[in-house]
Amino acid sequence: MIKDITIGQFFPGDSFVHKLDPRMKLVLTFIYIVAIFLCQNFFSVGLVFALTVLCVLLSRISPRVILKGMKMIFFIILFTSVLQIFYNKTGTTWLDAKYFQITSGGVFTALFVVIRIISLILFSSLLTYTTSPTLLTDAIERLFSFLKIFKIRVHTLAMIMTIALRFIPTLIEEIDKIMSAQKARGADLESGGVIKRAKALIPIFIPLFVNAFRRAYDLALAMECRCYRGSEGRTRMRQMHLAFRDYFALAVTVCVVAAIVFFNIQFGSVL
């Protein structure tokens, strides 16, 4: 069901990864994603993958959850790697059937693609697994607050994001309830052609929208009652401070990027 999607979900905890400053996590994730695409040989890609696994282990999130999240992209990985094997014809030929050839270049690229995609997904989902949505938007707000000089209302945008993220689970739960209520009256959501199915959604979406608007109105009223006026003169309940572990993580990342560059120069590219 809808509830089984784990990508983007937050799993509370107090591991090293959880405790990292969200701003630092955001920046490091970005650097790391760039690093993944810098890798050109097996030494560097191996290093990146090892670091990913290490981070996953450090986060102490059950591997089952992580595998479940990966299940959704399994076919994308399979599809792209198969394509790579058959379409890349560089390097030495290993197998020469009549209609297709398998070459070293093809297999290497396929392997690279698999490792890159897996590391990419693992690392970026680790960010949302270990950071609560509120902290994450908070971090985004601070990292981008320099945009204020261009008259971009960063605080407002961040607040919109926070509220939107906050209400995703509420809305999902509500869809579930509405679907149950309508199914109990014999609504048939599973059979019929496109038009019939689209029509069957009306009894679901009307209550959903009506409730969402009512809730938005209530929320606006509640915020106004507490004198919310945007970012102007607003202090924060949670101050963010960089700790030793944040600098440590930064140092490790810098070393890894340096190592990747070194490996690339030293061992050349296999692609």
Place this chain on the structure above:
Amino acid sequence: MSLLEVKNLTYIYGKGTPFEMRALDGVSLSVEKGEIVALIGHTGSGKSTLIQHLNALLKPHSGQVLFMGKDINADKALTRSVRFQVGLCFQYPEYQLFESTVYRDIAFGPTNMGLKEDEVRAAVSEAAAFVGLKEDYFEKSPFDLSGGEKRRVAVAGVMAMRPEVLILDEPTAGLDPNGRRVILSLIRNYCTQTGKTVIIVSHSMDDVASLASRIIVMNRGKIAMDGSVEQVFLRSAELTKMGLNIPQVTQILLELKKRGYAVNSSVFTLEGARRELLRVLKEGGGAK
């Protein structure tokens, strides 16, 4: 053969995630035709999960639900027909009202059953009469109604399917005392007029005492008690431990007894308490 039978039902929320929770744990019960059963329990005791199994909205992880002796999850056609025969009305009408008029909203269920136009009209009129909605409400928008009226439309929407078993989830929650009384007396009338089975989920012991003939108490996904109103409310110490109460009038009578008045404390309704107190007063039963 019982009308509705639940055998060793187990259901786990979020199976395979860190949020796993056993909502139902080996629940068995059977309901006979014409019974009025109240299902009570603390929040999170598994009441709502249980009732959603009775019309196959949730599929058990183990165990069975039998309606007239047949497993309701056995095949799709049966599941669909059971949805009409075990009518479930949820707590919040906001989750089900969607049509432009009250009439069309009540007609949603019967129309899904595939009834003809005039049969639908008859079913809607009958259901509206049960919940005391006059015909001049039919053309109003359900979103313009008051909370109590919305609730009545929602209940009518389920009654209109003429189910063998009517399940109501917290039918009085969030209503003012008057709206509450109205709903309760409507349900009572429905029971006496149709003789159909009714299952009510409730937090209010006063409502339960005045309506039900049998009480099932749920605690932590299991059935803690199952018996007549009297049998259950006599075990007030256990109920308190589960975070539940006994009816207010019974609490008053128990307190009077404690202070030495010769009252019979196994009385659970307001009317019964009035009679009991008058009896005691007549016999001159002052404090000893």
